Amino acid sequence: MNSRRFQVLIEDLAYRFSRDDIPKIKSALEALKKASEIPISILNPSSGYHPVVIFKKRFGRYEKEAAVSLMDFKILTKYNTPAWKRAVTFHLDDDIIEHSKIGGIETVLIGNPRRLQRLRGILTRIIEQVNQKPKRLVLLYDDIYMDFGNNRYVHIRIRGGDIRVETNMKLNTASKILGKAIVHIDSAFGNKNREFYKLLFAYSLGTRGSFETFFMKYLFPKFNPEQREFLEEMYDYRNFITLLYRELSRISVDRIGDEVGIRINRRANPKRPLEIGILFTDHGIEVRRYINTVTVSLLV
Template sequence: MPALSRERFEVLIRDLTSRFSQADEKKIREVLPAFARVTEIPVSYLNPSSRYHPVLILKKRFGNLEKDVRVSLVDFRILNKYNMPGWRREVEFRLDRDVVLRERVGGVEALLIGDPSLVSRMRDAVVRILQQMNFRPRNFVMFYNQIYMDFGNNRFIHIEILGSDLRLRLVNLKFTDASRILGKAIPYMDSVFGNKNPEFYKLLFVYASETTGSFDWFFHRYIMPRLNPEQREFLNEMHDYHNFLRLLYTYVARLNKDRLGDEVGIRVVRRANPNRPLEIGIAFTNRGIEVKRYPSTTTISFMV
């Protein structure tokens, strides 16, 4: 910390220790730098660039009395009703329960913050994801149910786990780069978590388009079961269904996958019956991958 920040930090430590207890000083010294680190992550909930002032609420129970103190993570000072910022984002940390850990997880330097039971569950989930990745992050921060993986040059993969659901966000990373980094962790996350967000399903599509084998898996898992009778009939009438899939894959592989929209539209015309084309809309939604009867726009079009 710069000298001024260090001085302010020490003043804050003394003030907080006097409001809680001398026994809490060690943990307070761990908590404040850890939360300051979270505010530095561009995609973090507490990053001040969101125009919200990040506020830490320290809490501790003393018998039947619960004491709480609000702390600015920008100014390193205690807040009260007179200096409380209007636009703020608050996060709680219980001194008598929550933990701050700095350790290696899956061979990666990590900062872990949260309730011990949640930290344990999240750590296990991260280890399994890291085991499937082609390239591991330089470090990561696990902030309650949020995971921020740092790949350098201001590039992050942000994963949020809500029960059995998962949300993924890429920061300064292209889909193709993220697919190369995560590798088999993508289908792994797809298999172990329930609902995902559209950005994850786009990434899954990009991963599936890398090889004919992965595309075949994707098509039979997500597309084939959702086709309507007319679309199925078209495929059943193909003389060589597997050759058709390989041909479709060659067109999918040519897409600019870093500029994927919310839908990939496919239109296939048969020379023998051009009036009955196969049309499929593959939509990436919060409810999963949806297959539409008619695409909103045609991304891929060819004749067989």
């Protein structure tokens, strides 16, 4: 941050705004640059987008702005702006950069104070439930980045009652690290993304009780008449859930795609196997009548 290019940029921004804004601008550039270095950050260049911050400040009835490249540390104009960019807007009048601690964890907060306060409360409750505490936290407007060390990250985006969860870890590893926080997120938010539902499925395979909860909440209510009749006609449906749990717990959840296919071969009707397809989507978990690929096969 002490390079000649960075110093020239600071001088240019002091001319466009004011010298009083320079400390906040410097702090914002340093914090956003570090945020862009997180592998799964929305600002990381590996996403295919050029990271940009747009500084804005009101001067009476007018508002000035300046777009800055976080890669090249130069002011962008309509002539040199990259075609593919991802920008965050930093309002010099209202937004903050704060270095703090949440649950004893070093945290950088970037953005609007009110929105950050809400995120802080949500994150505090999530951290209370995880099996392993993150080493570092970054709160960037609506995004939370949890750094668990050894290049292991979880990205959470919260907008209203919706939440998106992404990670660069394997599903099995992430589900063990997040633990009961996955169940908390499931109950606290309405709309979730497919990556989250995969994590929820992986977590449910941790114990037979967790899987039955998952089965009765997400699968059984969506069974078609034939699937529902099969389960209801069993002497004890819990025996079937136990059998299914044992088979699924043996699979490598890290290799599952967007579908888990279950084929049930029935002794009473061997020519007509029953299929149950579990599909993970950005709108929830769907249950299909037919499957594309067999993940597990049962004989009952």
